[in-house]
Amino acid sequence: MYNWDFGIVFSNWNVLGIGLLNTIKLAALCLVTGLSLGLLVGIARYSKRKIFNWPASIFVEVFRNTPVLVQIMWFFFALPILLQTQINAFSAAFLGLTMNTIAFSSEIFRGGIQSIAPGQWEAGKALGMTYVQQMQRVILPQAISRMIPAFTNRGVELVKMTTLASVIAFGELLHQAKTISTIYFNPIETYTVVALIFFVLIYPGTLLVRKLEKRADQ
Template identity: 35%
Template sequence: MHYHFDFSFLAGNVGALLEGLKVTIELAMAANLMGLVLGFALCLLVMSRWAVVRAPAQLFVEFFRCTPALLQIVWFFYCIPMMVNVFIDPVLMGILALGLNLTAFNAEAYRAGVQAVPKEHLDACVALGLKPWQRTIFVILPQALRNAVPVLMTNGIGTLQQSALVAIVAVADLMYVAKSVATEAYRPIETYSVVALVYFALSLPVARLVHVIERRQDAAHQR
């Protein structure tokens, strides 16, 4: 095989690729914000003492964890507009689909973090007369968040990578633009190789930070 690599054609498509990258980052950041906030709320519902609250929350978690993210994205894009007869901006729909998927996974990460909170701390809250919402915000949430940070960050990386799936429903993210460029220039190897390096460059710093945090947590637990 004597393939001649030529990356020069990408020079004229830098602007389009950067616009696609902007959409990708918007999708990932908004979905992560949604997953962080709603994930903790969903965690509290899953851990509720009342079955009527707990059961629907558990069903939500299991549905999004046990079905393919691609199927969820396609369902949101094509089924919801047909059901409610309302057109929703494609980027907003992508954020919704990715954010709800991440919410389910983050809820499990938070749940593990909450279960790691020492019982003595909860007993101290009761002794001090703290109300349930005060216990949750000032005692449980900070510790659960600290315990869950590595998993939450790893889930965030996964959402960045899964954001490429919205290209299948014609959202003009980095992957969609790259597909168009590769098709027009007949240069898929060069195009997709560059895009892979972009995703790698975005994900690697966060992945390395996760390792640093995990090492520090392990060292703190060994003391």
Template identity: 45%
Template structure:
């Protein structure tokens, strides 16, 4: 029978802590970048000008309809050849995951806005508000409540997607685990610890997202 020995991991605690820190930092960067891209893209797709909406829709469909792992590899190996300048693995991964998340965030933002009652938009215009004022004062505050649950879920997916960074040798938690497993020949302990670490990080975030979802649903149902 296999003899479990988690004490082996103790001398690699620095690598594991650094891997967790890098994973969390990368998640924050990619979520922030994705939200920025999603906000611009989502609002742009509401335009009546086809020359604006067509390329934005193409961007969304390209990133939604291709695997994120393929995108990561393409951004790191193919994009530098096309643009003619070298790109570090963390930079390529950050750009890729931000754009990937932005494609999903944009649909969430656009869907939240168009689900708002059009009568309120017309009422705002009747009061003399500009389109910008109606969007800022009337539409977005109501749409934001509907957007929070799916935005939180997509942000959780962004954290999960960071586990793919190891294919580019980005020193996240999984990559550090691979290094330790090759050094100790204890893959069961290493990958079990990594699974537990991801679970410990994601469980509180998931519970918080569920509470926010219920908190936003109750006033709406009332």
């Protein structure tokens, strides 16, 4: 019978605390940057003009069809050599996760924009609105409210994906846990606590998605 001992984990709470803060910091920063740039890429992808459409499409396809882990590794190990500089673990993780969020959220934006009936564009156009005004005043306000469940979902996924940054030794929650468990040989307690922390962090988000989806259905 295994003798559970959470004492060591709790006495190292500050190590996990730093990890938790880093996890939140990374996820929040990637989410905000990813969503804002995702909007631009989404609009560019929706555009009929090839100079906007093509680069945006290539970007999205590249980052959607490669694993995030590979992207993070690439930004950490390959990009510094190409640029002849140092890139710290946080920046590499930030780049990888943000690019991925941009790619996915731009697809959500594009889908949301596409879901608005063509008559809405025409009504704006017939009033003499420019493309930007149609987008700003008519299309986005309607599209964004439809997209909120999908974005909340993306946020939840993003928090989970931050753990990938542990492979390049960024001190987020999982990496901090690994440190504790290597020193004290207590993987069971440490990873159990980490799992619980993630659950507490993520579950409200999942509940929120469910609620939003239900409301959207009505």
